[in-house]
Amino acid sequence: MSAPYLAFDRVTKTFGDLAVVSPPFDLTIARHEFVVFLGPSGCGKSTLLRMIGGLETPSSGEIRLAGAPVGPPDRRRGMVFQSYSSFPWLTVGGNVLFGMRYRDDLSSGEKRERADRYLKLVGLADFASAYPNRVSGGMRQRIAIARTLAAGSDVLLMDEPFGALDAQRRESLQVELRLIQKTDAKTVVFVTHDVEEAVFLADRIIVFSQRPARIVSEIDVSAIFGMERPLALRDEERFFHARTELLRMVRHTAGVDP
Amino acid sequence: MSDEAALTPVARSAASPERTVARAVSDPSDFKNLFVLRGRPSRQAEALVALLACILVIALWEAAARLKLTNPIFLPAPSTVAATFWQMATAGDLLYHSGVSTLRVWVAFLLSAVLAIPIGILMSSYRIVGAALEPIVDFIRYLPVPALVPLSIIWFGVGEETKIFLLWLGTFFQLVLLVADDMRRVPHEYVESALTLGARPRQVLSDVAFRAMLPNLVDSLRITLGWCWTYLIIAEIVAAQSGIGFVIWTARRYMKTPEVMAGVIAIGIIGLVTDQIIRAIHRRAFRYL
Ligand SMILES: Nc1ncnc2c1ncn2[C@@H]1O[C@H](COP(=O)(O)OP(=O)(O)O)[C@@H](O)[C@H]1O
Ligand SMILES: [Mg+2]
Secondary structure, rough: OEEEEEEEEEEEEEEEEEEEEEEEEEEEOOOEEEEEEEEOOOOOOOHHHHHHHHHOOOEEEEEEEEEOOOOOOOEEEEEEEEOOOOOOOOHHHHHHHOOOOOOOOOOHHHHHHHHHHHHHHOOHHHHHHOOHOOOOOHHHHHHHHHHHHHHHHOOOEEOOOOOOHHHHHHHHHHHHHHHHHHHOOOOEEEEEOOHHHHHHHHHEEEEEEOOOOOOEEEEEEHHHHHOOOHHHHHHHHHHHHHHHHHHHHHHHHHOOOO | OOHHHHHHHHHHHHHHHHHHHHHHHHHHHHHHHHOOOOOOHHHHHHHHHHHHHHHHHHHHHHHHOOOOOOOOOOOOOOOHHHHHHHHHHOOOHHHHHHHHHHHHHHHHHHHHHHHHHHHHHHHHHHHHHHHHHHHHHHHHHHEEEEHHHHHEEEEEHOOHHHHHHHHHHHHHHHHHHHHHHHEEEEEEEHHHHHHHHOOOOOHHHHHHHHHHHHHHHHHHHHHHHHHHHHHHHHHOOOOOOOHHHHHHHHHHHHHOOOHHHHHHHHHHHHHHHHHHHHHHHHHHHOOOO
16 A cells, blocks of 8 residues: 555534544545545535644544644645635636636746646636636636646645536536546545435445534545546446445435435 | 628528517516526516516606696606706706715715725735624624714814715725725635745735735725715715705705706716716626626
8 A cells, every 4th residue: 555645633513512523534545546536515624634634623633644743724734615616707718717816936937838738637628718717617627626636736635626516517527537637646535425426437436424524435446447438438447346335334324305 | 792601691591680689678488487486587578568567657757747746846746846956957057066076075985985895805904803893893884974973073174184084984894894804705715725826925815815806896996986875965965065965955945846856866877877887897808607
């Protein structure tokens, strides 16, 4: 097993007297791994993700990135949200450029070049001068992804980023995200409550209990499907099988939650 | 001509405006919609109804005055008011007084804005500022401006300062809370995205949060500017020698009701025009919405 790149070390989190993460939570994530947090809504997935990003601090314990405890948010850990993910007052290209606004190590020429590269990578090159309200919801999520990549994030933290999209857009974005993650060599932590999405995307799925968040099980998806995730995988028997099995497990842990 | 071919489509489409105009005026479904519960909006039909309603009200008023159903001292005919207005604007010095009032309103308004924008932003951005200022602002905003006229005279005398102060008082505290609210409504996601893109807190405020609140801020400013005009009369009856409020108050003393009404209409027109201009700027500047 590769060295722990990202590590939760006996982390707990309470909001007032609401215990969201307890008992102490341990998890290690390898570099360039695609990890999916799957669990019923309200179980604490977002809270865990936000703690990685520095948007919340653990009540106790520590989160380490490349050996060092994580501090306040910075551009190494980029966040992609479900809604309000792109800035409406900037064009698509402007949004991607904004990702590099606080990078003094790049000249403006280099920034423009990088912006073009990432716009192309997410398939938005033709929409660079459009405003986000003129493009589809799926494209708006691509803007956010490109912006975060352009910023130079090592870890992509994605909180149900495709949750508001229709099924078709969602599928094609999943395929693309998986490709992007391999091309650009990123570590991804992806939160969802959609079993099929988890199975399709993940190298490893962490299944959570209801709140307070505990790990119910871990599934090594790459051991089943390998690294490549073409759209056609969805039609394969083994995909159905894995999905059904996971669905059963989730239903079981979720208890009353349908 | 060589580009006759290029003109053909223009010629063809020239026939259609006629049709659309005819449809716009007489499409019966447009009017039927007006009577349906939560019916579809139909702009032209609604504009027509609004115009007719205005004409009806003015006509009734005119008729009542002409038939001597009302005492002209209390309710002069609209035609008389209009004639007086025109006479005051062309021969009299209504324009000068309007200018003076506009200047006062804008000075007070800008003073309010310049102070309220940063304070309101900080109130919603840092708990310490909000906790310290919110109760004070909330209290003062309920103080009735007219009741503060004597205090204002004690402090500032009867010159321009008092007038500006009263206008400022009526708007500043309201505007602070509006600005604070605009800032509070900026989605968390924008702020947190910026933080994870490497922005420092101050950069988040200036580069993202302020930019995100801007359309709402402009709306808040527009509304506040309107309030300034409503406080103008209070400010300008305090020993003023100029301004629309002074015109109205002087006319009242001699029971020149048409002049009182003309003054009120002048304020209404200036307010409406300013409001429409700001709305137009808003539409143009925030096309991305
Ligand atoms: N800032 C906060 N203050 C208080 N309670 C919170 C806060 N953030 C999340 N919670 C609560 O913590 C629990 C877990 O929330 P969250 O991590 O968003 O769950 P999930 O993402 O799995 O749906 C929920 O009950 C939620 O109400
Ligand atoms: Mg969540």
